[in-house]
Amino acid sequence: MTMTATGSAGRDPFEGLPEHDDEAMARLHARLAEQAGAEGVLDVAYRTLDTPAGTLLLAATDAGVVRIAYAVQDHAAVLQQLADRVSPRVLRAPGRLDEAARQLDEYFAGRRRTFELPLDWRLSKGYRRQVLGLLPAIGYGRTESYAQVAAASGSPRAVRAVGTACATNPLPVVVPCHRVVRSDGSPGQYAGGADAKRLLLALEEA
C-alpha cells in the first residue's frame, strides 16, 4: 500500500482521462450546431465544399448565403472577417448550407445554369452592391466587358469601380462576376485567381 502510493506519487492521475476524444468532440460539435440553429443563436453557419475550382468556403446567415470564398482568399481570414462584420457567433454547421452545396455541385457538374438561393447581401454596399445586382442578368455561357457593365449601371465611366465591385464580390460563382471580362475578350482578374475564372468560363462554354 505504501509502496503503491510512493510509486504513483509522480504520476498524473488524469492519465485515465483522454486529453483528446475526437469522436466525442465530433458528436458534441454536431449537437451544438444543431441546438444553436434551433435556438436562433447561430448567426453565421459555414462549411467547405470541394469543387473543380478548389475548396470553397460557404457561409450563411438566417437570411441566406452571405459569403463564398476561394481557398486563395484564405478561409481563416474570411471567417475572421465574418466574425468582425456580421457576428462572432460563427460555427461550422453544414446543415444550413446543404441546399447551396447541392446547387453548386450541380453547377460544377454542368447540370445547373442558374442558382435559386436566398442571398444575404449585407457584405456589399453602395455602388458595388448595385453593380453586383446587375450580374445575374448576364446569362450562363455569355460574357460582358467591364465597360458594358459600367454603362448598364448608368455610370459609363466607372469602369475601374466595376472592376473593384467584381474583385470584392462576397458571393462569387453564384453572383457571376466571372462573366465580366476585358474589352479585348481576355478573362482578366478574378477573386479566385485567373485560372478559376478560365475554368468557370470553359465550363459554361461546354
Place this chain on the structure above:
Amino acid sequence: MSKPPFEQIVTEHGPMVLRVVRAVLGPHDAEDAWSETFLAALQAYPELPGDANVAAWLVTVAHRKAIDVTRATARRAVPVGELPERPSRSGRPEDWDPDLWRALKALPERQRHAVAYHYLAGLPYREIAAMTGGSTDAARRAAADGMRTLRRTYPAHPDGDADTSTDIGASTGGGTGAAPPAAAEAGRSTGTRGGQGAAAGNETGARGR
C-alpha cells in the same frame, strides 16, 4: 476589439472543457453539461470583453452548469451504487477509466472542483476561489488535498508498481499476478477513509486562517 469566430473557441477549448466536466460529473452527465456550457457561451459570446480569459470564462459557465446537473441528479435520486462495473475499457473512444471516476466521485465536491479546475483547466487558485467561493488559500488546499487523496485511491497502473514483485515473480513462477490488484483494492478502500480525513484537515486549515 476583434474576436475570433466561435468555432475557434470550440476547437481550442472544447477538449479541455470536456475533460473538466467529465472529471466533475462523471461519464453519464458530462456531455449534457458540455452542450449546455457551449450553447450558453455561444449566446453570450458577443458580449464577452475582447481581453477576457476565455478558458476561465468557459470553466465558470461549466461550473454553473455542473452544479445545475448535480442538483437535478440529486432530485432524481439515482442510487449511488448502480454505476456499471466495467473492469476494462470497452474500446469505445468516449469511454474512460471507470476507476478514475470512482476515485473522483469519492472526493468531497469542493476538492473535485478544485482539482479539475486547477489540474485540467490550468486555472490559478484565485480564479477558482472566485468561482467556487471561499479564499484563494482554501482553493489551493482543496486542490492539494484532493490530489493527494486521488494519488492514493487511484493508482494509475496498479500492476506496474511494485519493483519487488518482479523478483518474487521470477523466483516463484506464476501465481503472484493477483497480488497487485488486491493491493490496489486495499489502497482504494483506505483512500476513501483518507479522503474524509483530508476534508477534515481542510476545515481545520480554514479555521486556522
